[in-house]
Amino acid sequence: MSNASQPKISLLQLVRAAWTPYKRMLPFLQPYWKQFAWAMLCGVSYAGVNGCIPLAAKYVGEHVFKSGATQAELLRAADANQGSHLTSTIILVCALIPITMITRSILSYLNSYYMMWVSLRALSDMRQQLFNHLVSQSLDFFNRSKAGQLISRVMNDTNNAQSALVMIASDVIKAPLSVIVGIAVLVRIDWKFSLTTLVLLPICMIPVLVFGKKIRKAGKAADNEAGIMSVILQESFAGIRMIKGFGREEYQIKLFRKSSEAQFHNSLKIRRSGDIVQPLIESVSALGVSLALLYVYTGQMSAVKFLALLAGLFLLYEPVKRISRIPLQLQRCITSATNIFNLLDIAPSIQDQPSARELIHVQGHIEFQGVSFSYVPDKKAVSNISFSIQSGCRYALVGASGAGKSTILSLLLRFYDPQEGRILFDGKDVLSLTQKSLRNHISLVSQDTFLFHDTIYENIRYGRLDASQSEVEEAAHLAFAHHFILEQPQGYNTIIGDKGCQLSGGQQQRLSIARAILKNAPILLLDEATSALDSESEHMIQSALERLAQNRTTIAIAHRLSTILKSDQIIVMEGGRIVEEGPHLQLLDQSMIYRKLYELQFLSHVPQEALGIS
Ligand code: ADP
Numbered sequence: 001m002s003n004a005s006q007p008k009i010s011l012l013q014l015v016r017a018a019w020t021p022y023k024r025m026l027p028f029l030q031p032y033w034k035q036f037a038w039a040m041l042c043g044v045s046y047a048g049v050n051g052c053i054p055l056a057a058k059y060v061g062e063h064v065f066k067s068g069a070t071q072a073e074l075l076r077a078a079d080a081n082q083g084s085h086l087t088s089t090i091i092l093v094c095a096l097i098p099i100t101m102i103t104r105s106i107l108s109y110l111n112s113y114y115m116m117w118v119s120l121r122a123l124s125d126m127r128q129q130l131f132n133h134l135v136s137q138s139l140d141f142f143n144r145s146k147a148g149q150l151i152s153r154v155m156n157d158t159n160n161a162q163s164a165l166v167m168i169a170s171d172v173i174k175a176p177l178s179v180i181v182g183i184a185v186l187v188r189i190d191w192k193f194s195l196t197t198l199v200l201l202p203i204c205m206i207p208v209l210v211f212g213k214k215i216r217k218a219g220k221a222a223d224n225e226a227g228i229m230s231v232i233l234q235e236s237f238a239g240i241r242m243i244k245g246f247g248r249e250e251y252q253i254k255l256f257r258k259s260s261e262a263q264f265h266n267s268l269k270i271r272r273s274g275d276i277v278q279p280l281i282e283s284v285s286a287l288g289v290s291l292a293l294l295y296v297y298t299g300q301m302s303a304v305k306f307l308a309l310l311a312g313l314f315l316l317y318e319p320v321k322r323i324s325r326i327p328l329q330l331q332r333c334i335t336s337a338t339n340i341f342n343l344l345d346i347a348p349s350i351q352d353q354p355s356a357r358e359l360i361h362v363q364g365h366i367e368f369q370g371v372s373f374s375y376v377p378d379k380k381a382v383s384n385i386s387f388s389i390q391s392g393c394r395y396a397l398v399g400a401s402g403a404g405k406s407t408i409l410s411l412l413l414r415f416y417d418p419q420e421g422r423i424l425f426d427g428k429d430v431l432s433l434t435q436k437s438l439r440n441h442i443s444l445v446s447q448d449t450f451l452f453h454d455t456i457y458e459n460i461r462y463g464r465l466d467a468s469q470s471e472v473e474e475a476a477h478l479a480f481a482h483h484f485i486l487e488q489p490q491g492y493n494t495i496i497g498d499k500g501c502q503l504s505g506g507q508q509q510r511l512s513i514a515r516a517i518l519k520n521a522p523i524l525l526l527d528e529a530t531s532a533l534d535s536e537s538e539h540m541i542q543s544a545l546e547r548l549a550q551n552r553t554t555i556a557i558a559h560r561l562s563t564i565l566k567s568d569q570i571i572v573m574e575g576g577r578i579v580e581e582g583p584h585l586q587l588l589d590q591s592m593i594y595r596k597l598y599e600l601q602f603l604s605h606v607p608q609e610a611l612g613i614s
Contacts, residue, residue, distance in 0.1 A: 021337030025165065028122040036169075039114030043174035046107040049100060050319075051181030054312030056100045058189060061304035063093045115170040123162035130154055130340060138350040139415040140375070147238070148231030153343055156226045157336040164333030171322045171329075178319035186312045193309055196295045197288045201320070207280040208324040211273040216331035218269035223335050225266055229259045277324055285317060350417055352434045359437040363426050364391030364522045364553035366412070371421035373411060381407045382576045385421070389553055391522075394566060396558035398597055399573030405557045407576075409525045412555070414438060443516035445548070447529040447559075449508045456485050457492035459511055463518035471518060478547050479514035480540040481507070505529075506541060513544045524549055526556035528563060561602045572597065 029036055131154055186194040236243065236252045243252055292313070296306050371385040382404040389395050397405040410416055411423060414435050423430045430438060443463075451459050460472050460481075467475075472492070476482040484507055488494035496502050503511070509529065516524065526545065542562055558564045564584050572580035572587065572594050580591045587594040 021334055021341055024341055025122070025126075025161070025337060028126050029118060031125075032118045032121050035114050035118045039111050039118060039170070040173055042107045042111035042114065043170065044177060046104060046111055046174055047177035047181050049104045049107060050178045050315055051185045053097075053100055053104070053315055054182075054185050054189060054308045056096050057311045058304060058308035060093050060096050061307055063090060111174060112170055115166050119162050119166040119169065122165065123158055126161070126340065127154060127158045130158065130343060133344055136348055137346065138348045139410070140349055141346065143375075146231045146234075148234035149227045150343075151234060152227040152230035153339055156223070156230070157339045160223065160332050160336035161340060164329040164336070167329045168326060168333060171326055175319035175322040175326075179316060179323065182312055182316045182319070186309060186316075189309055189312070190301070190305065192299070193292065193295050193301070197292045197309075197313060200284050200288045200291070201316075204281045204284050204320060204324070207277045208327070211277050212324070212327040212331075214273040215270055216327065218266050218273070219332050220335055222263065222266035222270065223332070223339075225259060225262050229256070229263065232256050232259055274325075278321060281317075281321065281324065285313075288313065350414055350435065353432060356432060356434045357428075357437075359425065359428070359433045359441055362441045362522045365389065365424075365426050366523070366553060366555070367424040367427075368408075368411075369422045369424065371411065371418045371423060373407060373416060373418045373420075375416075380576050382411070385578055387571060387578065387581065389555065389569075391426075391553050392551060393568045394549060394554040394556070396556050396564045396567035396570045397573060398558050398564065398570055398594075398601070400597070403573035404576040405573055406527065408573075409444070409527060409555065409557065412523075412525060413442060413444065441521050442523045442525060443519045443521040443548075443552075444525045444527070445512055445516045445545070446527045449512040451496055451503075451508055451511060453495065453497060455490075455493045455495055456488065456511065459496065460514045460518060463515035464520070467518050472514075475514040475518040476511075478517050479510045479544040481510040481514050481544075484510075506538070509541050510544055513541070513548055517544075517548050522552055524552045524554045526554060526563075528557060528559040559601070564598075564602060570594070 134150060134154070183194065183198060186198070232252070232255050236256070243249060289310075292306075292309070295301075365388075367388040368385045372380055372383050374380045385404075385408065387395075397408060399405055407416075411418055412430075414430055417431065425433065425438065425441075452462070457469075457472060460475055461467055463475070464471075473482060476485055476492075485492055485494075494502075526549075542560070546566075556563050556567070558567070558570075564570055568583065569581060570584055570587055571578055572591065574593065580587055580594050582590070588598060
């Protein structure tokens with residue numbers, strides 16, 4: 001939102017704008033309504049007790065000072081007349097002040113405690129719902145979003161919304177009620193005095209409104225900048241290899257410094273405007289006190305009454321200060337809650353149809369019928385793709401970069417749905433199947449292996465969470481990973497660093513193959529690594545993949561010669577279209593395009609004698 005579009009925003013508009021996200025927050029509070037009700041009850045009681053303090057002070061004062069009598073006179077009277085009875089009454093009366101204050105403190109604590117409890121629970125639920133929602137988003141959403149920004153939404157926005165929610169929830173009843181009760185009590189004690197002094201109260205709202213606006217603006221900028229900083233952090237740590245490789249540490253440091261500097265100014269603006277409100281209110285209050293003194297001088301008021309009224313005025317200060325914070329809290333809450341609800345409102349672009357069925361037994365027959373798909377309008381990534389793969393067959397996709405090979409795999413996994421044509425699994429349209437059951441039957445071994453910062457054991461077990469230890473080890477054996485795993489300091493329990501960076505590239509790939517073996521899905525999608533490994537690693541990966549591919553329908557984006565040689569069929573792609581299809585030798589014989597591609601991509605790295613073909 002541009003700041004020019006909202007030159008003036010009244011408190012009423014703010015409250016109205018706040019209501020929408022607040023209304024949506026209510027369901028998060030609903031399960032905890034009992035604790036919420038307790039908090040409210042304590043807040044209301046607090047306001048009541050708070051208002052009673054000047055009355056108690058007056059009552060106590062009147063008893064202790066007995067209309068101007070000295071203490072000595074009182075004691076004499078006590079001895080002479082009522083004796084110990086009066087003394088104990090005086091002690092009881094004196095105890096009224098600490099009793100009231102202690103009750104007030106307990107109520108205030110309980111109010112804050114319950115409010116905090118409710119809001120922390122609500123925050124935790126909201127954060128969980130947001131995370132669930134984000135994880136269920138389709139891939140196009142993540143293509144558009146920055147990971148750092150999403151992290152900031154889940155961490156910062158939920159936090160902001162929560163803390164604002166706590167403050168507003170605890171202040172919105174407690175503070176105005178305390179002011180109303182406080183004023184009512186003052187008026188009851190002496191309405192003329194109260195009118196004289198409280199005439200300045202509305203003036204206190206002027207700095208609140210003026211600086212509240214500045215705070216809102218700076219608060220919004222601070223929230224935006226928090227997102228930017230989060231993106232810089234996430235990208236700096238995730239891309240540290242590239243950053244170091246290009247020697248761009250200084251550049252990243254500069255980026256961070258710029259964001260940090262902007263955050264410094266935003267925070268300073270918030271504090272500057274926030275902190276000036278209090279002294280201004282205090283100055284106006286001081287004026288009120290001098291007016292009060294003038295009134296006392298002219299009105300011949302007793303000292304006890306004056307002290308009680310002064311205590312009442314003093315007790316108004318805190319709730320007024322709290323009310324002055326509400327607009328800022330409201331703004332923070334609106335911004336953060338709006339950010340959260342905007343994310344929650346984005347429906348995943350790929351959704352199961354209401355009538356979607358589970359895919360249970362899969363033979364592994366795959367068919368593309370005239371499939372077209374574009375990531376962006378008017379630019380087809382794949383166009384009119386048709387092919388059919390019999391179960392258990394091996395297909396290889398070859399073609400220059402950008403030809404559409406990865407898109408085919410993504411469509412099969414339903415990361416995206418085609419705009420034209422159909423994809424069939426054993427004759428069933430993938431759109432009629434649940435995404436989860438479909439993906440349960442597919443293993444994806446990708447060139448960018450992703451390993452979690454966890455033990456080797458857990459990384460393999462990710463393929464099938466109910467696998468036993470022996471099954472995990474068996475999968476590692478089959479993937480030629482068992483021996484190098486045992487050589488690690490804690491064997492299977494060795495924790496591997498982010499993206500598995502304590503292992504070599506070849507070892508990481510073998511772990512991801514073990515994961516796929518454990519999953520044991522009937523369909524295997526293989527996106528082969530383009531980077532060359534040392535020949536021993538390469539050989540082991542080949543053998544591991546060979547085992548993995550056995551008895552499975554396999555589609556491989558081929559970068560290795562052995563893959564195309566072992567494929568039953570090769571699909572040659574160019575500019576998003578299939579230009580040739582057939583077995584290797586046939587294509588080599590008949591297709592100019594394939595021959596060129598073969599010489600360029602596969603042949604150039606391999607010595608002729610290793611090919612075993614002429
Ligand atoms: P290949 O795997 O053969 O290298 P891709 O399937 O990745 O080719 O890409 C096919 C086309 O789609 C290319 O023109 C590429 O630029 C485009 N493309 C791929 N991914 C995206 C994306 N996430 N957003 C927009 N365009 C994309």
